[in-house]
Each structure stands twice: as C-alpha cells, then as structure tokens.
Amino acid sequence: MPHEELTEAQLAAVHHVDGPLLILAGPGSGKTRVVTHRIAQLLELGIPARNIIALTFTNKAADEMKRRVGLLAPLASVWMSTFHRFCARLLREYAPYVGLPENYTIYDTSDSLQALKHALDALDLDLTHTTPDRVHSAISWAKNNLITSEQYEPRRGSPLGAIVARVYPEYQKRLLESGAVDFDDLLLHTAVLLRENPEIRRRLDERYRYILVDEYQDTNLAQYTIVRAMSVDYPNLAVTGDPDQSIYGWRGANLSNILDFEHDYPNVKIVRLEQNYRSTKRILRVADRLISFNKRRKLKSLFTDNAEGRPVRLIFHPTQRDEAEQIASCIEAEVRAGRRRPRDFAVFYRTNALSRALEFALREFSIPYQMVNGLEFYQRKEIKDVVAYLHLLNNPRDNVAFTRIINTPPRGIGRGTIAKLQIHAAQRGLSLLAAARESGLIEGLNKKAAVAVAKFVAFFDHLTLSATAPVEEIIGHVLADSGYHDFLKQSEDEDDQERLANIEELLTAAREFDEMHPATGALEAFLEQAALVNDTDAWEVEDDRVTLMTVHAAKGLEFPVVFMIALEEGIFPHERSRNEEDQLEEERRLLFVGITRAREELHLSRACYRHYRGQFRPTVPSAFLMELPQEELDFQQPKTAAAVDQALSAAMSDIHCESQHGDDGIDFDPHDLEFAPRPSLPVSSEENHADFPVTLSSEEGQSEGVVAAPPFRLTTAAELAARNAEVAFSGPTPAEKISPEVFHQGMVVQHPIYGLGKIVALSGGGAKRKATVMFASGAGEKHFLLAHSPLRPATQNT
C-alpha cells in the first residue's frame, strides 16, 4: 500500500496498531484519509476484517468511509456503521436481555413524542409551564447520560424535573409494552446490556478488537460507555475528533469525552493533524482567531501551505432580500462568466427558516439549487402513515403505529372510541390491537363503533397474510386494502395528489430494497433501514447545484465558495444560547465549522433589517463579527445604508426610547470597531432625544414599546443629511415625506416595522398632528407624530 502521499503526522497515525490512539484533527487535515489508510494498514497486517469496527455518527460518513476503504482494500468487509445502527443490530441479537422482543420497533422522534404525549395524558400531568417537547428532551438528556427511569432524580425545585420524574417511568413502560425503543434507547439499552452482562461484554470486546470512532468530540456518555466497555481487554481504540468542532452539545454530546481521553486511557498515543489542505491562509486565520475566543478547548495551531487567497468578505445589506439577491446575482455572474459552476457554491444559515428569501432569489435568477433538509422524506405524513401499517405488521404490539392508522383513512373511529380502546387495553394488559379484537366486549362502546373496529381488525388480519412477501408487495396490499390509495385519489386537495407521488417514491425505495435484500424477513430490515436513515444522506455532490443548508448539516463537507448569512445577534449566536458561556462557545464553534468549510472564498453577511417570525425588525450585528481579525476582512456596507439609517430613524421617531446605562448583554467595546460595521441611529425627532446610546434589541428585559436599535455610535443629523444627499433612497420606505393631512380616520396604513395597521384615532393639526394606529401584526396600538412617522397609506404599494 503506497503511503508516500501521507505526511509524517498522518503516517504516525496510520502506522499505530495496538493501544489507544487519539487523533486530534483540525478541519481539512485529511482525517478521513488517515482513518481509511489505517484500516487498510490493519488489514494488511493480517488482522481479520471481522475484528475491526468503525463507528460514525452519520450514514453519510459511514458510506464515505466504506467507499474509500473499498478503494484501498477492495475485498475486505470491515463493519462500518453508525452508532445507532450498530446498537440496533446488537439489540436484535440480545433483545431479551433488556426486555425487548426481537422484532422490536424503532420509534423516530415524532413517534416517541407521540408515545410521550400518551403517557402525559394518562398521568394527567399539568403542562402549563412546559411542553411535551421539553419533557421529551429532558428524558433524552437523561438517557444519553445513562440515567434510567428508575434512577432519575429531579433537581429539587425544578418543575420540569418533577414532571419528568413522573412521566419518564410511564413513558418507558409504554415503550416496552409496545415492544419499541426510541433513538436514545438504542444506546441506553446497549450500554446497560454491556454493563450488566460481563460475559456478553467480554465476548464483544474480544470480537471487536480494533475500534475506530469518528467525530469523537460528539459522543455522549452512553456512546462513551459502549465504546469503553468494548475496549477493556483489547484497548485498541482509535478516536478522531476536534474539540473545536463539537456542535452537538445540545444533544448530550460531552466535550469531556475527548478532552479527558488521555486521562481515561493513560498510554494513549496522540497525533495532531494541524496542517490544513482545504482553505486559503486568510480563511484559516479568520477561523483560528475566532475560535481562540473559546476557553474550553485543546490548543492547536492551524496552518496551511495553500495560497494566501482573497480577503474574507463581510457585507451588511439593508434587508434580507438584498442579502439574498446579492448572493444570487454574485453566483449568477460567476457562473455566467464561466469561472465557477453552481455546485461550487454553498450557502449556510443558522436556522432553516432563513432559507426562504434565498430560495426565492435563486429561483428568480434561475440558479439551480438543492436544499438539504426541508421535510425529510420519512417524516412526511403519507409516508409515516404507510410505514405505520408496516410497523404494526412487523410488531402487532406497536401502539403508536396502531393509533396512527386506526382511523387513517377515516373509518368512523374517533377519539372517543380510541380512548375506550386504550382503557380496555390498560385494564387487561393488552396491546391496542389485541384490545380491538375484543371490541364487542368493550364497555360503553356503541355498536357502530364496535363494528367499525371489528372491520378494521378483519382487514388487518387479512393483511397479515402478506407479511412475508417482498416489501413492495406488502405496501401494495396496504395501499389497496386499507383504502388509503383511493382516499387520496378521490381527494380534491392538490397536496393529496402530491402525496400519491411520494408514495410512489416509497414503492420505488421498497423495490430497490427488495432487490438488494432478497432474503426473507425483509420487512424488519426495511423498517430498521427506514428508521435510521435521513435525508441529509440523500445530498448529492454530483448534482450541479448550489447547496443550501444549515451550518450543522455542513459539517464534514467543503465548498470552493461559502456564503454565511444572517450573522446577527439572536440568530447567530442564537438567542437561546446567549445566557450561558458554554452555549455561546458552542455557537462559536458552529461558526468555526461553517467558516472552515470554505476552500477559496468566504462571504459573511448580515441584513440590517430582517423579516423573522412574521416581524420586520432591525437587527444587531453578531458579536462574533467583532472577534474576527479585521485585517483579513473586506468590509462593505452598501450604499443604501443611509436609507437603512433613515428607515430606522423613522421607526424610532414615534417610539419612546428608554435609555439604559451599561450594556444590554452585548458585550464589546465600540472602540474596537475600527472597521465600524455600524448602522447608525440618527436623531430626528423631538420625541427621540433620550440619553443615548440606545441599546436594545433583545426582546427580553425590555419594557414594552421599546424598539430595537444597534448599540452603535450615533450618526448626527448633519452626517445623515450629507449621506442622504449622496445616495438615492431605495430602501424599505419612501424618501419623500407624506403630508400629515393625507391621513384620515379608518385608513389602512403601512409601517416598516409593525406592518399593516388601521388608524383608529387622530388628533392635533399641522406638525403636531398625531395618529393612533392599531396594528394587525400583534404590535397593538401605537401613537405617532405624523410629521415624523414612517407611516404611509397602505394602498400605495400593496
């Protein structure tokens, strides 16, 4: 095997055979190459493939590893899989040890949430101060930290904890009754299995003598424990990771696992891969500076022999529309000039909701794009419906599946009937399907409902006859016999026609699966597959399209040109991360990950105004921008910035500004801002003379009526006038003032921030003329001094 293309550091990792190995791999340092070469090396040394296992977090990563090992060692069949899939297989074998049937069902997030809601309902818990979602993630957190339902103890005085303490056991009981596990259970059950059965642990340790774990910084305690348990007698554990790229703390990933690796495995060999083969020097310096603000990390110095490259661009746009259009036109120009192809570009954003303006702009410019995510295929209602039939066939105890399909399509079996079935099932210790078989015996169930239930059971029993057929055939039976196909076909709704098309796609997937797995027992394997894949896996490098994705989804990928948008306080870093230093560091790592995806060009941007969650509001630049090395940046504030200022000023003019001393959570010194990304706030009204600087913009901690404004230096009125003279206005509000006399009672008016409203009262005259406007946006009633307000009749431009 030729290794000469590997560097010394890489070779050190590749040639390491026995004993623990920690590979600290910076972004773009050729980590996957090292791992794949190392597997090939182990095989070459005569270690049987069956003794090696490689664990990853995503199917994508596992597939990529398989592909590349396949190139180096074509005949080997090393098991490379995700943690969850590995556990799922293991549990099929050892299911009885943890109280599961062998045909257990894997619930996806929405299924398990459903099960949790049932449990909450049954216990009649008060959820006024929390949501099932939060309870769900609290349970998930507990499971990831190996806290079983029996062990769970709430923090004292925590209302959420008290609820979890009660519902967790009930939820777990229900899962077991349904013969089901959630994603976290796959890990938890496996960890418990290994902990409580030394014999099994020993066997697996011996079997998997060489273990490789990718993205180790993202492991949680459960995963750590599983790996640890299998590397006691044979501690040949090699992990790769980068603490700076840990972005899944919110899912229970524990940074300590990698930070303390040396402690847990004393004789560890550590290899640092610090040379970057991906990005330009400038991009790397920007990333390096940013991440240096984090405290919890392992110091490492990134360097590259790559070209210096162009400065990183930082652009402030007036609105998100300008942002999107500028990106689209930039891409179009590059493609048209033949310098780049669409697939060279990627746009990253913090939250999915931010993709909308981009999609719109890209369509407008006729640029092909692919969005990773959206609604995942297996999450679509129609797919979940059909798959639920399969689940119930495979595991008749699956109560979530039963509840999902009992009245889908409508069979006249409503909530009341289902509730009665549930009571009956609980009383007799039956599954819902078994209870349904006794529908005639159920107390209080009227005849019509009982007959409908009996009919369903008869249909389902008939369906069972085909359960061993190829999956495609089973689905065919489900569609035809359940009436689901006809139900959709007869529907007037256009969406339902699309649903039929999606079901066709499911049939195709099933056919392909059947071809690859001709053995019997296909149904169970198909369901496992369906539960453990997601759509990010479907992302195609080959397609010549611009890629749109969240920063999280971008991990592990790279693109010649990367745009990152909406670098604004509250969005990136996300508002929910602002209070805790740990979380803020994770946000910073997230930005680090995004930046280091770029090979040649990086464009960062922010819109001064953004439509977000139905509101049009001014924004504050992300504090992270202030941490970037300004000498590497090419900062551009568009000409229309003056227009932005004015719109902002107009918006401010009618609202009382509360001044606050000190800072409002945004902690940086304006003097550091030599490059001054500062939309400024002009003083333009008698009502707006409060003691500046006005700091606002976070929703919390502000009294009502206070509006956001960036905590920057103020432009003087004279400066503003000068700038306005230079630049024609093209922003969100018209430059010309509207005479106060134009407004009349009942008129529908437009406001740049609050949107549409209606004038409910008028008073005064001339320059003092005031209006009271009731807004539709939920902003309520506001008072305006018409001479200075940004209000205008809505009819002008709608």
Added chain:
DNA sequence: TGTGAGTTGATTTTT
C-alpha cells in the same frame, strides 16, 4: 365523528 376558524409559540437535529 369530522372540519374549519382561531390560538399559540417557535433552534440546531448525526439517529
């Protein structure tokens, strides 16, 4: 039981 209007409350999401 099924449906349409109104209310509410929003990250990220490997599996």
Added chain:
DNA sequence: TCAACTCACA
C-alpha cells in the same frame, strides 16, 4: 410567517 394544536359547531 407558518404549522401544529384546540375548540366549537355541523
């Protein structure tokens, strides 16, 4: 904005 959920009515 938007989708998920509730609630009142047919």
